[in-house]
Amino acid sequence: MKPENLDKYVIGLDYGTLSARAVLVCVGSGEVIAESVYPYPNGIYTNGIYPNRMHPVRMYPHETNSHRILDNLPETEMKLPVDFALQEIDDYVEVMYHTIGEVVEKSGCRPENVIGIGIDATSSTFLPVLANGEPLCKTERFRTNPHAWLKLWKHHGAQKEADCITELAKKRNEKFLMRCGGRVNAEWMLPKLMEIVRKAPDVYEMTDNFMEVSDYLVYLLTGEVTRCMCHAGYKLLWNEEDGYPSEDFLKELHPGLSNLKVKLKGREVQVGECAGRLTQEAARRMGLKAGTAVAASMIDAHVAVPSAGIDGSEKALMILGTSCCMLLCSEKLSYIQGISGCVKNAVLPGLYAYEAGQSAVGDLFDWFVKTSVPGSYEKEAADLGISVHTLLSEKAAHLAPGESGLIALDWWNGNRSCLADSKLSGMILGFTLRTKPEDIYRALLEATAFGMRAIFEEFEKGGIIAKELYACGGIVSKNPFMMQIYADILGKTILTSSTNQGSAFGASIYAAVAAGNDAGGYLSVGEAARAMGNIGEKKYDPIPCNVEAYNMLYKEYKILHNYFGSGGNEVMHRLK
Ligand SMILES: Nc1ncnc2c1ncn2[C@@H]1O[C@H](COP(=O)(O)OP(=O)(O)O)[C@@H](O)[C@H]1O
Numbered sequence: 086m087k088p089e090n091l092d093k094y095v096i097g098l099d100y101g102t103l104s105a106r107a108v109l110v111c112v113g114s115g116e117v118i119a120e121s122v123y124p125y126p127n128g129i130y131t132n133g134i135y136p137n138r139m140h141p142v143r144m145y146p147h148e149t150n151s152h153r154i155l156d157n158l159p160e161t162e163m164k165l166p167v168d169f170a171l172q173e174i175d176d177y178v179e180v181m182y183h184t185i186g187e188v189v190e191k192s193g194c195r196p197e198n199v200i201g202i203g204i205d206a207t208s209s210t211f212l213p214v215l216a217n218g219e220p221l222c223k224t225e226r227f228r229t230n231p232h233a234w235l236k237l238w239k240h241h242g243a244q245k246e247a248d249c250i251t252e253l254a255k256k257r258n259e260k261f262l263m264r265c266g267g268r269v270n271a272e273w274m275l276p277k278l279m280e281i282v283r284k285a286p287d288v289y290e291m292t293d294n295f296m297e298v299s300d301y302l303v304y305l306l307t308g309e310v311t312r313c314m315c316h317a318g319y320k321l322l323w324n325e326e327d328g329y330p331s332e333d334f335l336k337e338l339h340p341g342l343s344n345l346k347v348k349l350k351g352r353e354v355q356v357g358e359c360a361g362r363l364t365q366e367a368a369r370r371m372g373l374k375a376g377t378a379v380a381a382s383m384i385d386a387h388v389a390v391p392s393a394g395i396d397g398s399e400k401a402l403m404i405l406g407t408s409c410c411m412l413l414c415s416e417k418l419s420y421i422q423g424i425s426g427c428v429k430n431a432v433l434p435g436l437y438a439y440e441a442g443q444s445a446v447g448d449l450f451d452w453f454v455k456t457s458v459p460g461s462y463e464k465e466a467a468d469l470g471i472s473v474h475t476l477l478s479e480k481a482a483h484l485a486p487g488e489s490g491l492i493a494l495d496w497w498n499g500n501r502s503c504l505a506d507s508k509l510s511g512m513i514l515g516f517t518l519r520t521k522p523e524d525i526y527r528a529l530l531e532a533t534a535f536g537m538r539a540i541f542e543e544f545e546k547g548g549i550i551a552k553e554l555y556a557c558g559g560i561v562s563k564n565p566f567m568m569q570i571y572a573d574i575l576g577k578t579i580l581t582s583s584t585n586q587g588s589a590f591g592a593s594i595y596a597a598v599a600a601g602n603d604a605g606g607y608l609s610v611g612e613a614a615r616a617m618g619n620i621g622e623k624k625y626d627p628i629p630c631n632v633e634a635y636n637m638l639y640k641e642y643k644i645l646h647n648y649f650g651s652g653g654n655e656v657m658h659r660l661k
């Protein structure tokens with residue numbers, strides 16, 4: 086709490102997988118004054134795109150008329166290859182103006198008292214942009230080319246490219262492998278760029294700048310082209326000692342990539358820095374003041390760290406939502422098999438921030454609820470006025486660990502860590518004629534917790550220990566039963582964050598740092614985290630008899646994990 090800052094406010098805007106949310110927060114107390122949530126109007130395109138879909142006119146600095154091009158384009162769905170996940174950039178822009186405008190209006194605060202805005206998004210979620218700032222996917226020439234569209238983090242079309250990068254890096258003994266767990270992940274920007282240069286060389290050629298969507302939104306608000314090196318560190322194999330992978334390496338990977346650095350434009354900025362100031366036009370649209378500080382863009386999972394009040398090393402945070410990201414800061418640089426990356430200063434100054442995680446958590450439960458639950462369960466949930474997730478959790482809570490006889494591998498969207506292989510798939514073992522939907526639901530919850538335990542084991546092997554464990558993200562409040570399973574399987578107490586909007590709140594903390602002390606903000610992320618961040622009262626302690634039962638089940642999980650994931654049987658790859 087900083088009483089002198091009680092009349093100053095910051096806005097955090099978090100772009101998740103399916104929706105985005107903004108919060109307006111008091112700088113002095115960390116109190117959330119107003120919230121706004123807005124799902125992406127067009128969701129995610131996995132089967133096909135609709136080049137001719139109409140969009141309301143939005144504001145871009147280059148003032149493209151979005152309606153102009155659409156008349157000449159196909160009206161029908163254009164099929165996408167498997168593993169594609171694309172989105173409409175216009176959805177992101179619409180969400181930004183809507184949610185920020187709404188929190189300003191709801192809060193009733195004076196525009197001059199809003200001192201900063203912070204934006205985070207999933208990553209690597211990026212788009213190719215022309216020199217005038219126009220997204221390629223909005224031009225007539227490229228609207229029908231899926232490689233010109235915004236590729237979402239969970240686009241898995243670049244697994245072959247990711248494997249090529251890993252192979253070449255191993256052959257050349259590239260130093261960056263040490264920081265990315267020994268394998269390059271298909272969700273990152275470099276494999277996706279290689280996919281573009283190979284499959285759509287004209288898109289690659291015409292692109293002036295490949296921008297993370299959060300950097301692009303910062304550009305729309307400020308007119309400044311910046312590149313937050315936090316994204317680059319995790320998704321482009323950049324680090325502050327050696328920079329990007331060498332031109333020589335990129336050339337050997339693909340001759341077209343040798344000029345890659347020219348296509349990664351923007352002033353390099355670090356999290357917590359001010360990227361630019363709100364333009365007159367953007368300010369007018371959102372009811373704010375021109376000149377308001379806009380923070381360097383951020384990764385959604387990372388910003389949740391200070392929002393949970395974490396200001397130092399050896400405290401792990403799991404962000405449980407559609408997917409799961411686990412962040413752990415440490416003074417040490419160490420090799421950890423299969424992590425998503427390790428970047429200094431990416432979350433807290435002076436510390437290495439390790440990221441690992443799972444590509445499907447909520448998405449996996451969602452798949453089950455949508456595809457495999459009988460109508461009678463849906464009716465029961467509707468009659469009780471609860472979600473099917475809650476109904477299944479309540480039923481599953483009557484079972485003891487192991488009672489259903491089921492065990493699952495959680496790889497419905499591939500394995501992100503420790504195997505870093507998007508071509509792996511899910512599996513459930515132990516079905517009988519007695520198996521019920523709640524047995525399966527529980528086995529899926531447990532599988533994601535086993536996956537997380539495997540990740541912590543890799544960290545321990547590398548000498549990085551999580552002394553405290555925190556959790557935030559949508560699922561934490563939605564499913565207390567699942568949180569208890571996590572505590573039992575991980576054998577650790579879990580402290581939960583009291584805010585439902587952990588990432589948006591975190592983005593607002595970085596906004597307060599970007600605004601600076603003189604404007605009524607903070608000097609450092611640590612200081613802001615202590616003043617604004619908070620951890621909830623609710624904690625989950627492991628229940629000893631469950632821990633014991635799960636220790637036995639985990640051994641079985643590991644046998645299956647290694648057999649199907651590490652070369653014991655390649656059947657999953659063959660099936661895919
Ligand atoms: N009661 C529940 N238990 C477990 N998962 C749930 C429950 N309700 C919703 N979900 C899942 O939570 C995910 C959404 O998580 P959330 O953190 O709100 O969003 P995001 O990941 O987009 O930021 C969805 O995949 C949904 O299936």
Ligand SMILES: O=C(CO)[C@@H](O)[C@@H](O)COP(=O)(O)O
Nearest residue numbers: 101102207208386406407408
């Ligand atoms: O991969 C990262 C961060 O590196 C995330 O953006 C990605 O897992 C998506 O997160 P959500 O599940 O939408 O919270």
